[in-house]
Amino acid sequence: MKIEIIARNYRLTDRLEEVINKKMEKFSRYFEDDAVAKIFLKETGKERYVMEITIFFGNNMVRSEVASDNMYNNIDLALPKIEGQIRKYRTKLSKLKKSAFDEASMYPQSEQPRMEVIRTKSMALKKIDLEEAVADMELTDHDFYVFLNDKTGKVNVLYKRKAGNLGCIEAEY
Numbered sequence: 001m002k003i004e005i006i007a008r009n010y011r012l013t014d015r016l017e018e019v020i021n022k023k024m025e026k027f028s029r030y031f032e033d034d035a036v037a038k039i040f041l042k043e044t045g046k047e048r049y050v051m052e053i054t055i056f057f058g059n060n061m062v063r064s065e066v067a068s069d070n071m072y073n074n075i076d077l078a079l080p081k082i083e084g085q086i087r088k089y090r091t092k093l094s095k096l097k098k099s100a101f102d103e104a105s106m107y108p109q110s111e112q113p114r115m116e117v118i119r120t121k122s123m124a125l126k127k128i129d130l131e132e133a134v135a136d137m138e139l140t141d142h143d144f145y146v147f148l149n150d151k152t153g154k155v156n157v158l159y160k161r162k163a164g165n166l167g168c169i170e171a172e173y
Contacts, residue, residue, distance in 0.1 A: 001028045001035040001055075008042045010049065016071055023075055024053075030086055030096055031057045041071060044163075053078045060093050062086060125155065130168065133158050 003024050005017060024037055035057035042050050044067065051074035054063040064081040066074045090096060125148040128136070137145035137158055144159040155171040 001025070001031050001033065001037055003037045003039070005039045005041065008040065010041045010043045010071070012041060019072065020075055023079060027055070027079075027082070031055065049074060051075065051078055053082060055082065057093075057096070062093075130156070130158070134166065 001024070003021055005012060005020060020039060024039070027037070028035075035055060037053065037055045040050075040052040040054075044050050047069045048067060049069065049071045050065065050067045051071060052063070052065045054061055062082050062085045064078040064085070066077040066081070068074050068077065086093065086096065123146070125146065126136070127148045127150045129150050133145055133147045133156070136147070144157055146155065146157050148154070149156045149170065152170065154173075157169040157171070159167050159169070161167050
């Protein structure tokens with residue numbers, strides 16, 4: 001597994017890089033050699049550090065984002081989440097090593113209830129531009145808004161990000 005560490009607004013020390021690489025290397029038991037782990041480190045405020053770990057393998061990915069007052073704590077918070085996702089969805093994820101599950105979990109797992117869909121809605125897609133979609137989303141007071149982009153003709157999802165700004169996903173199909 002290839003490991004990429006990217007620091008933004010944060011000074012990565014050699015010791016932390018060594019710890020991250022050592023702990024991430026344990027996850028090679030789950031993935032083939034072509035898997036890529038991207039780890040983003042950032043300081044978001046005074047004594048507030050965020051770590052995002054995304055592992056890409058085949059057509060799949062697993063991701064965890066954690067925040068605390070210490071980057072060393074973050075690695076110990078994020079990795080159990082990643083392993084929990086892998087173990088929970090192992091039958092749905094392709095390109096995992098089959099032998100990985102012969103051994104016990106690296107981290108004790110607490111049983112999390114599975115989320116289920118309790119409501120389904122249908123809606124007509126409006127063919128509008130991004131600015132109008134932002135206005136519509138604010139008027140409906142939702143965290144996301146689905147629309148048909150009039151410039152690209154593709155389905156877009158506008159959403160509120162944790163940082164308070166907006167993101168837009170354009171569907172490829």
